[in-house]
Amino acid sequence: MRILIKGGRVIDPANSLDGVLDILVDSGVVAKVAKNIRPNGFQVIDAADQIVIPGLVDMHVHLREPGREDKETITSGTMAALKGGVTSMAAMPNTCPCIDSPEQVVLLRKIIAQSASANVYITAAITKGRSGLALTDIEGLKEQGVIALSDDGSSVDSEELMRAALQRSKKAGIVVICHCEDKTLSRNGSVNLGIVSTRLGLKGISKESEYLRVARDIDLAQEIDAPIHITHVSCQESVTRIAEAKKKGIKVTADTAPHYFTLSQEALQGFDTNMKMNPPLRTKSDVAAIRQGLRDGTIDTIASDHAPHTENEKEIEFERAEFGVIGLETELAVGITELVHTGILGWQELVAKLTCNPARILGIAKGTLSVGADADIAVVSPDKEWVVEKHGFLSRSKNSCFLNRTLKGYVVCTICGGKIAYRH
Amino acid sequence: MAETIPWTKKDLLGLEDLQKEEIVLILDTADSFKEVSSREIKKVPALRGRTVVNLFYEPSTRTRVSFEVAAKRLSADVINIASETSSVRKGETLIDTGTNIEALKVDIIVVRHNYSGAAAMLAGHLKASVVNAGDGWHEHPTQALLDIFTLREKLGRIEGLRVSIVGDIAHSRVARSNIWGLLKLGAKVTVCAPPMLIPAAIEETGVRVTHSIDEALCDADAVNVLRMQFERDEEDAFPRQLEYFKNFGITKERLANAKKGIIVMHPGPINRGVEMSSEVADGAHSVILEQVTNGIAVRMAVLFLVAQGNENIKDANTD
Amino acid sequence: MKEKARILEKEGIARTLVRVAHEILEKNKGTKGLCLVGIRSRGAFLAKRLCDCIESIEHVRVAVGILDITLYRDDLTLLAAQPQVHKTEIDFDITDQHLILVDDVLYTGRTVRAALDALIDFGRPKAIQLAVLVDRGHRELPIRADFVGKNIPTACNETVEVRLEEVDGKDEVVIVEKNG
Numbered sequence: 025m026r027i028l029i030k031g032g033r034v035i036d037p038a039n040s041l042d043g044v045l046d047i048l049v050d051s052g053v054v055a056k057v058a059k060n061i062r063p064n065g066f067q068v069i070d071a072a073d074q075i076v077i078p079g080l081v082d083m084h085v086h087l088r089e090p091g092r093e094d095k096e097t098i099t100s101g102t103m104a105a106l107k108g109g110v111t112s113m114a115a116m117p118n119t120c121p122c123i124d125s126p127e128q129v130v131l132l133r134k135i136i137a138q139s140a141s142a143n144v145y146i147t148a149a150i151t152k153g154r155s156g157l158a159l160t161d162i163e164g165l166k167e168q169g170v171i172a173l174s175d176d177g178s179s180v181d182s183e184e185l186m187r188a189a190l191q192r193s194k195k196a197g198i199v200v201i202c203h204c205e206d207k208t209l210s211r212n213g214s215v216n217l218g219i220v221s222t223r224l225g226l227k228g229i230s231k232e233s234e235y236l237r238v239a240r241d242i243d244l245a246q247e248i249d250a251p252i253h254i255t256h257v258s259c260q261e262s263v264t265r266i267a268e269a270k271k272k273g274i275k276v277t278a279d280t281a282p283h284y285f286t287l288s289q290e291a292l293q294g295f296d297t298n299m300k301m302n303p304p305l306r307t308k309s310d311v312a313a314i315r316q317g318l319r320d321g322t323i324d325t326i327a328s329d330h331a332p333h334t335e336n337e338k339e340i341e342f343e344r345a346e347f348g349v350i351g352l353e354t355e356l357a358v359g360i361t362e363l364v365h366t367g368i369l370g371w372q373e374l375v376a377k378l379t380c381n382p383a384r385i386l387g388i389a390k391g392t393l394s395v396g397a398d399a400d401i402a403v404v405s406p407d408k409e410w411v412v413e414k415h416g417f418l419s420r421s422k423n424s425c426f427l428n429r430t431l432k433g434y435v436v437c438t439i440c441g442g443k444i445a446y447r448h
Numbered sequence: 449m450a451e452t453i454p455w456t457k458k459d460l461l462g463l464e465d466l467q468k469e470e471i472v473l474i475l476d477t478a479d480s481f482k483e484v485s486s487r488e489i490k491k492v493p494a495l496r497g498r499t500v501v502n503l504f505y506e507p508s509t510r511t512r513v514s515f516e517v518a519a520k521r522l523s524a525d526v527i528n529i530a531s532e533t534s535s536v537r538k539g540e541t542l543i544d545t546g547t548n549i550e551a552l553k554v555d556i557i558v559v560r561h562n563y564s565g566a567a568a569m570l571a572g573h574l575k576a577s578v579v580n581a582g583d584g585w586h587e588h589p590t591q592a593l594l595d596i597f598t599l600r601e602k603l604g605r606i607e608g609l610r611v612s613i614v615g616d617i618a619h620s621r622v623a624r625s626n627i628w629g630l631l632k633l634g635a636k637v638t639v640c641a642p643p644m645l646i647p648a649a650i651e652e653t654g655v656r657v658t659h660s661i662d663e664a665l666c667d668a669d670a671v672n673v674l675r676m677q678f679e680r681d682e683e684d685a686f687p688r689q690l691e692y693f694k695n696f697g698i699t700k701e702r703l704a705n706a707k708k709g710i711i712v713m714h715p716g717p718i719n720r721g722v723e724m725s726s727e728v729a730d731g732a733h734s735v736i737l738e739q740v741t742n743g744i745a746v747r748m749a750v751l752f753l754v755a756q757g758n759e760n761i762k763d764a765n766t767d
Numbered sequence: 768m769k770e771k772a773r774i775l776e777k778e779g780i781a782r783t784l785v786r787v788a789h790e791i792l793e794k795n796k797g798t799k800g801l802c803l804v805g806i807r808s809r810g811a812f813l814a815k816r817l818c819d820c821i822e823s824i825e826h827v828r829v830a831v832g833i834l835d836i837t838l839y840r841d842d843l844t845l846l847a848a849q850p851q852v853h854k855t856e857i858d859f860d861i862t863d864q865h866l867i868l869v870d871d872v873l874y875t876g877r878t879v880r881a882a883l884d885a886l887i888d889f890g891r892p893k894a895i896q897l898a899v900l901v902d903r904g905h906r907e908l909p910i911r912a913d914f915v916g917k918n919i920p921t922a923c924n925e926t927v928e929v930r931l932e933e934v935d936g937k938d939e940v941v942i943v944e945k946n947g
């Protein structure tokens with residue numbers, strides 16, 4: 025099947041491309057990017073006044089399969105992704121069972137092959153059962169195609185074990201994604217420690233619990249000269265430490281999630297459990313620092329930390345409710361609304377943080393519209409306003425922190441592997 | 449005299465959400481209800497035919513009884529549901545419990561719960577009125593209202609008063625509700641506790657923080673002494689009882705250096721010899737029993753106002 | 768709201784109250800065992816004025832109380848217009864007294880019904896009689912006044928407003944027409 029995407033503004037940061045161009049997709053790859061390609065019997069997508077970008081690469085997604093198919097499945101999660109313009113994602117290993125052995129990876133790959141409608145990559149655990157006690161078979165995992173390692177949800181508390189993990193991951197050529205949290209400091213907290221935790225009468229999660237662990241992991245990365253990636257950066261102090269490390273040439277990259285550059289702890293007033301995530305929403309000045317970190321390049325990528333939970337797990341007492349929010353279907357729109365329309369990032373910068381940057385960190389050939397690349401493309405209506413509503417989600421779960429918000433920027437069509445995979 | 453405004457809410461969840469005028473309205477209404485309890489027939493038919501459920505997930509005698517007496521003096525029918533075990537262990541979700549109670553055509557649910565935000569969550573899912581009788585560490589609005597009512601009755605005003613709150617501020621819903629209510633009515637509030645019992649960034653609310661009991665007492669018009677919940681004791685930083693009394697206990701000697709007419713309050717039950725000496729608890733400065741009496745009038749006012757507020761909401765919806 | 772007619776002015780109200788005071792004294796054969804209870808808010812002021820009238824006639828000051836009937840009403844809803852509950856102030860024993868209940872306007876009778884309930888909670892008067900400044904008709908309960916200042920037949924879309932100096936700054940009784 026040949027598809028011609030006609031007359032859109034093509035933005036491809038990997039090739040520093042930004043202009044009104046046509047894209048011809050043939051046999052699953054980008055065949056041609058040029059002006060005025062003649063529609064020679066191709067299926068034509070009229071992209072006039074639209075923005076055409078590489079399909080998004082989201083390096084932090086919880087697809088919940090296997091084990092918690094009531095929250096999300098590979099099928100529903102990838103459909104949700106396509107609706108949000110996401111064509112590639114790295115699934116986190118905190119499933120039941122945990123993805124911590126080559127055998128588990130083989131099984132998961134089978135499920136993905138059967139049911140995924142977008143590209144799903146596998147992140148495996150650093151330690152067995154994510155328990156922080158013993159390392160997984162990192163080399164074996166890599167051989168089975170795992171693209172990253174993470175104990176996401178926990179940090180590897182033992183410095184010794186983390187050191188060993190980085191030594192082996194470096195040798196295997198695989199990046200470690202660090203969930204930075206010292207649970208001895210954050211224990212049982214459910215919102216940011218400060219005036220809001222005090223007002224609501226909830227235990228607080230201090231910023232120290234995050235940035236002290238960021239600092240430790242950076243020190244280890246420096247010592248071993250291994251690449252690490254800090255995920256869901258939420259506070260100013262973490263941004264500062266990552267910026268300093270980058271200046272020193274330490275191989276550290278970082279992502280943040282849309283809620284951390286959009287919402288502050290004040291959103292918790294009224295005990296809305298859809299505002300409960302880990303790390304928690306921080307202060308307004310942290311939001312400003314995250315935005316600045318995105319602007320100056322300290323934060324390389326935006327990832328959704330898509331964390332589906334059922335209503336039963338959210339519509340309960342605040343402290344009992346699960347941490348996390350869904351994000352695949354809103355991340356691009358929130359990015360456009362909060363970063364591009366506000367002038368914090370240009371289109372090139374935003375798209376880079378959602379496409380080629382995460383692809384580079386994960387070492388996958390995605391996130392570009394180069395001729396010959398996999399035809400993963402999103403067509404976006406940049407100024408179209410829409411309201412985030414529960415019933416609009418394709419995800420099995422509806423726990424969005426952006427419910428009832430008006431966003432600007434709407435995915436009208438997503439092409440994945442050369443096929444139209446989603447069309448509004 | 450402050451401008452009076454009508455009560456429009458179906459629930460009372462906390463004092464942080466209330467305007468100054470709404471707090472004054474509750475206090476003024478309570479003033480009128482106090483007279484009812486002084487009659488020979490201590491009952492008015494204002495809530496006749498209405499049902500109040502006391503839904504208590506934490507053991508409580510005084511607050512539950514106070515609400516029960518208040519509801520009965522308004523001629524409401526009262527049902528007590530006590531769940532000594534937490535809702536977690538019971539299996540049923542709080543919202544399910546609430547909707548089941550509502551299906552019994554109950555008008556007001558008075559809820560006490562060990563989790564912060566539980567009352568707000570219930571209120572958001574029910575058409576019945578919800579009155580927060582204490583949620584986690586969050587708020588205990590009727591306790592603060594009766595404290596403030598007692599203060600106003602004793603000293604004639606709240607504006608400009610200096611009130612010190614002493615004790616475990618970090619884990620106290622009574623402290624939080626008192627802070628909001630007193631600040632909104634123009635009092636100057638000081639909180640006093642060992643450093644680990646002062647919650648983060650509390651000074652951003654507008655209170656003064658001290659770790660010295662003598663400093664808290666020296667210029668105070670009133671001191672509200674919180675109950676120390678030693679049974680809690682999950683925090684390793686919790687002080688020992690004797691040590692606490694030595695450093696923070698209210699004694700006759702300490703009061704001797706305070707203002708002459710200083711008022712001593714306590715939400716009860718008192719740990720004698722821990723938070724204050726018996727001499728102080730039973731002494732001339734203490735208004736502890738008056739607080740209990742006033743609690744009835746304040747809770748009558750609250751039950752009456754939320755019932756009325758809910759009627760108005762229902763009427764507005766049918767128009 | 769449109770003012771349609773002025774029925775009484777300051778002097779008219781004063782004369783009416785003197786007459787009612789005489790009728791009360793006549794019917795009860797003097798001031799012995801007599802007390803007045805006014806219904807908040809305007810009834811309370813009228814009771815006080817009647818007490819003054821009685822004093823100037825008999826040189827005896829009878830007991831006066833104030834009754835707040837909010838808590839005895841059969842509807843919570845209509846309170847929206849009346850935002851606050853006030854105190855009842857009856858600091859004397861009403862048992863075995865000839866109690867004159869005083870209000871400004873007698874209309875459906877529901878206020879009086881509530882007042883009777885409330886009074887019974889305070890004691891057992893020998894008799895309760897009702898005095899009103901205006902009876903405008905449209906009763907919904909079997910209640911009538913013993914002493915009426917003025918009968919003013921009204922249409923349903925009209926109301927009678929009694930204005931008193933103590934609350935409204937001047938004394939007058941007017942008929943107003945409701946809009947729509």
